[in-house]
Amino acid sequence: MKKRNYYLTTISLIFLVIFLYFAHNYMDAYIVRILNLCAIYTILGLSMNLINGFTGLFSLGHAGFMAIGAYVTAILTLSVNSKIQNFFLEPIAAPLANVEWPFFPALLLAGVLSAIAGFLIGAPALRLKGDYLAIATLGFAEIIRVIFTNTQNITNGALGLKGIPAYTNLWWSFGIAAFTVLFMALLINSSYGRALKAIREDEIAAESMGINLFKHKVMSFTIGAFFAGIGGGLMANLLGTIDPAMFKFTLTFNILLIIVLGGMGSITGTVISAFIVTISQEALRFLDQPMDLGLFVIPGISGMRMVVFSVLLMIVVLFYRHGLMGTNEFSWDKFLNAISLKKPLSKGGKYNGNA
């Protein structure tokens, strides 16, 4: 059984790699870009799910961490020439003017700085619970955005940064997404992951079982911030242009949507939901166009397609609280049982860590 699952996983991974190779070389740029976004939203969704879904901390600071990550990679990877072009109002601060890093170290530093920010905001804010934590983290994200709007000689303020080298390709985005899935699966199924879940289930009981609440909450928050920073960095080098207005609350909301639809506390759910939400956001673009419904005409309203997601979210919260997967995970055994329509031999198989 175990061997069979191992082969199945290997075969699927090979197929994924072949597909990525094909997409990378032959598919049109628009589709490749959507696939990249899917992978990036997977990373972001997983990082938020670690904090909100697995540890049960209601945090809304993701846009802030992403902003840090995006700006760090953007500033580090921008060529010296584009920096001069970008910073025409006020020249860039001297130490940053001549740096031009390769992508990977820039991305890594983006994650690390975002994690440090996560630690600094987490240490005081995680003493709060529930709604208060949500408000504090939301405030943090807004503060980051306002700071970035006003640090003209570092972030170019409201003008944003243009001409960021398009380093992000399918190999980067899917590679890091796969790494994130693996990391989260290993973390969640370790003793530390169990401690996080215990905190989600019952803080008082967890504390009485000797779990240091503060340490574990800060740990979860910092790891989440790290991956959010990396996701932000990948996004900056995919889009090529960033400005502070990108990192408003709606961005956090998009990720929250993904994890709620997918199931708070499910890695598989987040991955599936990240793809569904990202693809349908593009597919539903026609809703933003003017529509002639025969009897009357709806003028083009941009953001109309988001109404679909809002309604969907309401339905999920009201009638289907667990989302797509609840806290369940994919396993080959369950999958094969499902498609062969046989009765499952045992309920609740364990996640094998290689989806």
Added chain:
Amino acid sequence: MEMLRADNITMQFGGLTAVKDFNLVLNKGEIVALIGPNGAGKTTAFNMITGVYKPTKGKIYFKGKDITYLAPHRITKLGIARTFQNIRLFKDLSVLDNVLIANHLHIKSNLFEAVTRFPRYRIEEKEMIKKSLNLLEMVGLTNVENEKSSSLPYGMQRRLEIARALATNPEVLLLDEPAAGMNPKETEDLTKFIKQIRDDFDLTIFMIEHHMQVVMGISKRIYVLDYGVTIAHGNPNEIQNNQRVIEAYLGVENNA
């Protein structure tokens, strides 16, 4: 040997004094009970000992060390474990996970070693699972380790809570109404069970209990609380004949 000592601990919530000047001594190997009518402050006393509440006044010592203001997880690590009056299991997690979580406080591997499944972590994990399965077997929960803990029948949930508390390697075990909701047969089994774990794990047990059958059967000494005040302290025989205890439980005889 003196394991736990409380000196005049008092807990005030605003103007309400939930527990007043509570004194407690637990010697090694003893089973001591805390009884009293509803709302007498028994669970509050437990919460002070385990660090959930910080006493307004007074000191608590564990093996001579002052633990009054320590956080609950530190107190547990030192060797005081507890169960809860209204069962507090990790409901959505499996039976085995519930017990494994209580092993986490003694883990030596760091986060990095755990995520990369370093050899040291693998060994620790294996030992944790072995120890947890052993504990589950001892409390009579075999073959249910993969069930969701909330799906167990009530009596089993109680035993799972005790197994979970034992997994933290305690020296002092605090049981908050372990026999609540049990029928006479289960109560009798529980009485034997408590004695047995005391001997097997070398424990000192302090318990809150309403079932007099359990209390009188196994406790060496009994403390009686009423409205936060200790109204009696002594061996079961003394308590049964104590006028104030009878009054607190049955009311004062009215001769007028």
